[in-house]
Amino acid sequence: MNAFARYIFERLVICVATIVISLTLVFFAPRMVPGDPLSAISVKLAQMGSNRGADALIAAYRVRFGLDKSPAEQYVSYLRQLAQGDLGYSISTFPSTVSDLLLQALPWTIGLLLVTTVMSWTIGSIIGGVVGWSGGRSKLQVLVPIALVLYTIPYYILAICLSFLLAYVFPIFPRTGAFTLGTQPSATISFALDVLQHAFLPALSIILVSLGWWFLSMRSLVVSIKGEDFMTWAEAKGLPQPRIFWGYAFRNSLLPQATGLALSLGHIIGGQLVTETIFGYPGLGSLIFNSIKTLDFPVIQGAILLIIMSVAIINFIMDLLYPFIDPRIRYGAVGRS
Numbered sequence: 001m002n003a004f005a006r007y008i009f010e011r012l013v014i015c016v017a018t019i020v021i022s023l024t025l026v027f028f029a030p031r032m033v034p035g036d037p038l039s040a041i042s043v044k045l046a047q048m049g050s051n052r053g054a055d056a057l058i059a060a061y062r063v064r065f066g067l068d069k070s071p072a073e074q075y076v077s078y079l080r081q082l083a084q085g086d087l088g089y090s091i092s093t094f095p096s097t098v099s100d101l102l103l104q105a106l107p108w109t110i111g112l113l114l115v116t117t118v119m120s121w122t123i124g125s126i127i128g129g130v131v132g133w134s135g136g137r138s139k140l141q142v143l144v145p146i147a148l149v150l151y152t153i154p155y156y157i158l159a160i161c162l163s164f165l166l167a168y169v170f171p172i173f174p175r176t177g178a179f180t181l182g183t184q185p186s187a188t189i190s191f192a193l194d195v196l197q198h199a200f201l202p203a204l205s206i207i208l209v210s211l212g213w214w215f216l217s218m219r220s221l222v223v224s225i226k227g228e229d230f231m232t233w234a235e236a237k238g239l240p241q242p243r244i245f246w247g248y249a250f251r252n253s254l255l256p257q258a259t260g261l262a263l264s265l266g267h268i269i270g271g272q273l274v275t276e277t278i279f280g281y282p283g284l285g286s287l288i289f290n291s292i293k294t295l296d297f298p299v300i301q302g303a304i305l306l307i308i309m310s311v312a313i314i315n316f317i318m319d320l321l322y323p324f325i326d327p328r329i330r331y332g333a334v335g336r337s
Contacts, residue, residue, distance in 0.1 A: 011319045011320070015312045015316040018308070019308060019312050022305075022308040023301075023305055023308070024075075026300070026301055026304045026305060026308070027074075027075055027078060027301055028071060030292075030297055030300050030301075031071055031074075033295065036067075037065075037092070038058050038061055038062060061091070061094075065091055065298070078301070087102070087298065087301075087302040088302070089298060090299050091295075091296045091297065091298060091299075092290075092291070092294040092296045093296075098298050098303075099302070101287060101299060101302075102287075102302055102303060104282070105282060105283050105284050105286070105303075108178055108276075108282050108283040109284045109285070111199075112203060112276070112283060113268070113272055116206040116207050116210065116272070120211045121210070121214050123207075123211060123214075124210070124214025124215040124217075125214055125257055126218075127140065127143065128147075128217065128218030128219040129219070129221075129222045129245070129249070129250045129253065131143060131215070132218065132220065132221070132222030132226075133222050133226070133245050133249060133250075135223075144216075144219070146212075147211070148216065149212070150209055150212030151209070151212035152212075154209075154271075155206065155271035156274045156275065156278060158208060158209055159201075159205040159275045159278045159279065160278060163175065163201060163278065163279065167201065173197060173198075173200050173201050174197060174198045174201075175279075175280075176280030177198055177280055177282070178195060178199065178281055178282050179194045179195050179198055180198075198281075202272075202275050202276065202278075202279045202281050206268075206271060206272055206275055213264075214260075217257060217260055218253060218257055221253035222249050222250065222253050225252055226249065230248065231244065231248055231249065234247075258318070259318070262314065262318035265314060269307055269311065273285030277289045284303050284306070291303065
């Protein structure tokens, strides 16, 4: 096995091990929480005045979802079911399947995640690189303390502040939801504008927090690379400053910046899920939050498994792309590292 093949094998083992360990933890952790997922159904039936036959229905539910078995037996059954590509049924919204609920929530999360991540990473990297290259000569240095403040603010704190200011004190944007209640989704400009208006506050809170980190990260990378030998060589050749910045400083700083994006993807997704919950955005965050409230085990497992697999696979792909992103990395060097 050559160096690059060994490198791929090691990263693949890490990826699979991460998914398996996370899957096991996600399966057993909700079952250690006090409470019973069927108690919510019992309460709902009582509120509806449907007490007749409730005990028989609860018993049938318990058998249907395998809750009458031991946790170990449930885990084996879940793995067997998962191997067949079946995520099961939701307990609280039966007969809805977990796959259907994920397909309803996933487009909202992916749309918000892609837009906010690309915007914050791109804008933060460019502005941070320019500020780092200009040193103390640029008026943009005033952005450094602002970025430090934004970076230290948790996602949910900024989301609450923006919601309070721009949805309650100054009701400019909607408070919750992905579109106006009662509106029928359609491929029209008015509906698209309605969706954008509802997505503005959650997107803004995610972008501002992420922007601070990407700005500071790129700034420090460019500052540290300015004294490298190849930078001195480029200046000695008489190359114009813009070309040295974009072709040498900025380009060589992109690899660690891309690495940081891959490593922080889990943190970014976690922050977005919390933000979705605060704004009542109908993505995976709201789905997981509502499922935790009702102890809907299948939905919790399915949603978190989807997130874990996505993050693990993206990191695995990034590991494979490193030798192609940076020509300085060679297969042999990767294998020796």
